[in-house]
Amino acid sequence: MPLIVKNTMKFFVYFSIIWIVFSxxxxxxxAKVSAVAxxxxxxxxxxxxxxxxxxxxxxxxxxxxxYNYSGSKVFLISANCCDFxxxxxxxxxxxxxxxxxxxxxxxxRKCTDFFKQAKFVRIVWKDERSRESKNRIK
Numbered sequence: 001m002p003l004i005v006k007n008t009m010k011f012f013v014y015f016s017i018i019w020i021v022f023s024x025x026x027x028x029x030x031a032k033v034s035a036v037a038x039x040x041x042x043x044x045x046x047x048x049x050x051x052x053x054x055x056x057x058x059x060x061x062x063x064x065x066x067y068n069y070s071g072s073k074v075f076l077i078s079a080n081c082c083d084f085x086x087x088x089x090x091x092x093x094x095x096x097x098x099x100x101x102x103x104x105x106x107x108x109r110k111c112t113d114f115f116k117q118a119k120f121v122r123i124v125w126k127d128e129r130s131r132e133s134k135n136r137i138k
Contacts, residue, residue, distance in 0.1 A: 041124055041125075042075075042091045042092070042093070044089075044092065044093035045064065045075050045089070045091075045093065045124065047093075048064070048077065048089075048093070049064065049125050052127065053127070053129075057127060057129050057130070057131055058078070058080045058081065058127065059080075059081055059131075060078065061126065061127040061128075061129070061131075062077070062078055062080070062125075062126070062127040063077075063078045063123065063125070063126045063127070064076070064077050064078070064123075064124040064125045064126075065120065065121075065122070065123055065124060066120075066121040066122050066123075066124050067088075067114075067118040067119060067120055067121055068118065068119045068121060069088070069096075069111075069114060069117060069118040069119075070117070072090060072091075073090070073091050073121075074088050074089065074090055074091075074096055074118070075088065075089050075090075075091075075124060076088050076099070076118075077089065079100075079101045083101065083102060083103055084101050084102070085098035085100070085101040085102050085107055085108060086098060086099060086100045086101045086107070088111065088114065096110075096111065097110035097111035097114065098110070098111075099111050099112075099114035099115060099118075100115075
């Protein structure tokens with residue numbers, strides 16, 4: 001094959017590979033941005049998520065769930081470990097109650113009816129980091 005044809009083919013192969021790599025990255029970034037936008041997470045709850053991500057992985061891993069409770073949208077944040085409260089915040093991150101956890105496992109007793117009355121809406125966020133990264137801060 002002539003040298004010009006070889007160089008042209010190499011150029012197209014390299015160009016194609018680079019194009020595929022960059023187009024794949026663009027799709028991932030777009031998907032992440034749209035996922036955050038469509039989740040409709042209050043900014044203060046997103047700040048709590050960002051704060052948890054800066055810590056080592058909880059045991060069990062952190063999870064934030066949305067519920068309807070007493071006519072309001074609330075967010076239940078799981079406990080970091082044993083004997084800690086799982087806490088409920090409203091959409092402005094005002095503390096509502098702790099329905100479980102603590103030494104007794106029954107929370108702060110301010111919303112003893114939470115798990116009977118609250119209606120689960122969705123999982124807002126779940127820490128998917130591996131337990132192997134528990135000592136590394138991301």
